[in-house]
Amino acid sequence: DTEVTQTPKHLVMGMTNKKSLKCEQHMGHRAMYWYKQKAKKPPELMFVYSYEKLSINESVPSRFSPECPNSSLLNLHLHALQPEDSALYLCASSQVTTGKLTGELFFGEGSRLTVL
Amino acid sequence: GENVEQHPSTLSVQEGDSAVIKCTYSDSASNYFPWYKQELGKGPQLIIDIRSNVGEKKDQRIAVTLNKTAKHFSLHITETQPEDSAVYFCAASIWGRGSTLGRLYFGRGTQLTVWP
Numbered sequence: 001d002t003e004v005t006q007t008p009k010h011l012v013m014g015m016t017n018k019k020s021l022k023c024e025q026h027m028g029h030r031a032m033y034w035y036k037q038k039a040k041k042p043p044e045l046m047f048v049y050s051y052e053k054l055s056i057n058e059s060v061p062s063r064f065s066p067e068c069p070n071s072s073l074l075n076l077h078l079h080a081l082q083p084e085d086s087a088l089y090l091c092a093s094s095q096v097t098t099g100k101l102t103g104e105l106f107f108g109e110g111s112r113l114t115v116l
Numbered sequence: 117g118e119n120v121e122q123h124p125s126t127l128s129v130q131e132g133d134s135a136v137i138k139c140t141y142s143d144s145a146s147n148y149f150p151w152y153k154q155e156l157g158k159g160p161q162l163i164i165d166i167r168s169n170v171g172e173k174k175d176q177r178i179a180v181t182l183n184k185t186a187k188h189f190s191l192h193i194t195e196t197q198p199e200d201s202a203v204y205f206c207a208a209s210i211w212g213r214g215s216t217l218g219r220l221y222f223g224r225g226t227q228l229t230v231w232p
Contacts, residue, residue: 004159006159040225041224041225042205042207042222042223042224042225043160043205043220043222045219045220056219090159090160104150104162104165105150105162105220106162107152107159107160107161107162108159109158109159110158110159
């Protein structure tokens with residue numbers, strides 16, 4: 001069973017709505033990630049947080065706003081999205097040991113987003 | 117940046133047969149190669165990984181081989197079962213202190229179907 005929990009599993013929103021995706025892990029991992037996955041494609045990296053600080057933003061539009069309130073939680077705030085933003089949004093986490101990342105990414109089940 | 121090619125894109129085998137999926141990578145600095153299994157409607161699940169200081173790794177019916185010189189790595193599944201049916205993604209990355217965090221470069225995926 002995955003130990004990365006994402007809510008909600010499904011979300012339908014209009015282009016003017018504001019919503020948030022949430023991710024939680026209790027494995028003590030200090031790196032957390034947001035990925036976007038379109039149908040029949042591999043996951044694409046969006047953001048990386050390391051020790052609760054944003055370390056990578058893959059030139060994601062500002063209508064996606066990540067937040068890492070503490071070491072166990074990761075949010076993705078959504079505002080003024082476009083229909084082409086409909087996708088599966090995956091959260092992942094990985095361990096950091098004595099300053100070194102171990103490499104293993106553990107993914108959640110994802111939040112399937114539909115923008116009308 | 118890194119470029120990962122994965123073949124084949126679809127693979128059908130009879131239950132009990134073996135399945136092999138192959139990937140090549142372009143960046144000789146890549147040192148971590150995970151394989152993910154993604155079932156329909158679920159997030160990717162790490163099934164096995166290999167680091168560049170190892171040539172082969174085995175876990176029950178699953179094995180991965182790495183040829184650093186040729187820059188290719190393969191996933192081998194023996195005695196396939198219908199529950200092995202899923203999309204399999206290979207990935208390559210550089211991990212370690214000071215490395216680029218979370219940059220998993222994925223292959224395009226292989227849809228494996230195991231017929232009973």
